Every structure is written in C-alpha cells, then in structure tokens.
Amino acid sequence: MPDKFSEAFIQALENKDTESLLAIPKSDLHNHLGRGCRRQWLSEKLNHDFPPPPEKFDGLDGMQNWYVGAIRDFCRAHDALNIRREGCFAEAGRNHLARFAPSFSDTDIEEFGGVEGFTKYWDALKEKYCPDAIYEPELAFASYEDIEPEVERAEKYFASGYFKSMDVCCGEGYKPFSDYIPLYKVAEKYHIKKRMHVGESGSAEDVEAAIETLGLDEVHHGIHAANSPRVMKLLADRKITLNVCPTSNIMLGYANNYAEHPIKILVENGVPVTINTDDLLVFDSPVDQEYLRLYEAGTLTAEQLDRIRCWGLYGK
Ligand SMILES: [Zn+2]
Secondary structure (H helix, E strand, O other), X not given: OOOOOHHHHHHHHHOOOHHHHHHOOEEEEEEEHHHOOOHHHHHHHHOOOOOOOOOOOOHHHHHHHHHHHXXXXXXXXXXXXXXXXXXXXXXXXXXXXXXXXXEEOOHHHHOOOOHHHHHHHHHHHHHHHOXXXXXXXXXXXXXXXXXXXXXXXXXXXXXXXXXXXXXXEOOOOOOOHHHHHHHHHHHXXXXXXXXXXXXXXXXXXXXXXXXXXXXXXXXXXXXHHHHOHHHHHHHHHHOOEEXXXXXXXXXXXXXXXXXXXXXXXXXXXXOXXXXXXXXXXXXXXXXXXXXXXXXXXXXXXXXXXHHHHHHHHHOO
16 A cells, blocks of 8 residues: 655656665565674774675575675674674664664673663664664574574563564574474464564475464565465465565575566565565665665566555555
C-alpha cells in the first residue's frame, strides 16, 4: 500500500536522485550490527583507508577471509568494535531507516556486564542517531554452536524484553532443523518473532522444512524459494516475508547479477519481500543503493520497489 512518500520515491528512482532516496523512510530488517556501518564512515572515523571489496567473493569462507584481512584485524588492533557498532546506528540515521532491526550476537551483549548495561548503551545510540525509528533489536545465534548453552542464553536475554526477534545465522546445513526446536520454543515463550537464515545457500525445500519444523514468522534471504512454485505459493499464502539482501547474494555467488536476481520471480509470485543490507561493511551497498541497483538493472519497476519499501515499513 503506497504512503505519502511513494510518489517522491518513484521519482527519485527514475531520476537516480540519491539525495532524495536517502531522505525517504525505508527499513533495514536484516543487518548484522557489528558489520553494519559504511566503509567510508569507518575510514573517516579511524583515519584509515579500508580497501573496497572485490566484485565477488569465493563463497562465505572467501568473504570471511577478505573481511579478516582487510577490516577486522585493523579494527582489533585499534580497539574499534564500538566505533563500528556506532556506525550501524549512524547509518540508520543517514539513510532514514524508519524501521530498523539490527542483529546482535552475544558478544554485543556480554561485554556490557548484564542486561541493564547493554540496554542502556544501545538505547543511547538509538536516541542519538535515529530517535524516531521503530527499533526492533534481533538476537542471533550461530547455527553451528551447541544448542544447550544457546537455549540458556536465549532464556536470559529474551526475558529482558529487549529483543523483538531471533535469528540463527552463520551457515546452513550444520544440523537438522529439528535440533533447533528448543531454541525456537524459547522465542515462542517470550513472543519473539522467529527468523532464520535459510535458502541463501540452501534450497527451496530447506525453506519449507525450516518453516514447518520451527514455525518461522519470517526468513532471512530465502531466495532459493524462487526455484519452487509450490514453496513460493506457501510463502505467499501465509504471508511469510523473505528479508532479501541482493548485493550480498551476488557477491557471494548465490545470484548471478541484479537483472537475474530471484527477487524478481519472488515478487511476481506474490511472495512478500523486503530489501536489506546484510553486512554493509563487507558488501558496501547501503539500502538506498540496493533499491537503485535493482531499478537500474530493470529487475523490478519503481512501483514494485516502492511496494517493497512500504511492506518493509508497515507490513502491508
Ligand atoms: Zn546475514
């Protein structure tokens, strides 16, 4: 459903008007906090030229190797993790993210010495950079970790009331989906939205199995659902949103290019999608640019992209 910014958004895409695109409310619902800032922002803050990423990575391992060598090691040596975290909120302000769901890992919490410490720290950043945003912090668990300690952490952190959604990330296929049931039960108990990284490297059938086994409310990525009309119908019928990250998919080799990105097939089959950044510091494409790239490649029309923008903001 269009909003009062729709006309201006469509025009801004047609005119490739980045300044207007930045100023119009958008969402980013899949965004790993520690890698959520812009490379240029970090370069300025640390007075260090971080190199641009290559056009494509050799899968998740290739991405991780580049990140460690080009960014992480320098940040570690200069104690810059908090600056990167701040940059994630700064970007929410700069790109006018009116709905913003950064994803926290346990290291983003545990070093603040308890629930009160971390909520205070993050809330102050939110107030500083994006006070009017609908802020929906997500807690992410690594797919390869032992479930039992993760269940304990989920109990502790979800009881705080701070987190609005849960994710399992960091690679698909480590365990059968049923292994994660105890973790998703905790999310259910605290009425936390249930998400998972699935169908990024995995198949349409994986997306379906994860939804049926874990009762997912939304899916991060899920792009390979586009290979199955049956799974797309399930997503469309149940209005299960896929939080899609186009540049991430292309750079990791899960999609060929923007023009052929599966988001086109998903949208044409009525699957609800949003457009997101994943790891902005790595993939180097802020959310305004994600929209523009899909428009310029002819993947989706300006009107279709505006409907996606509104779905990300209002879920309608
Ligand atoms: Zn991700």
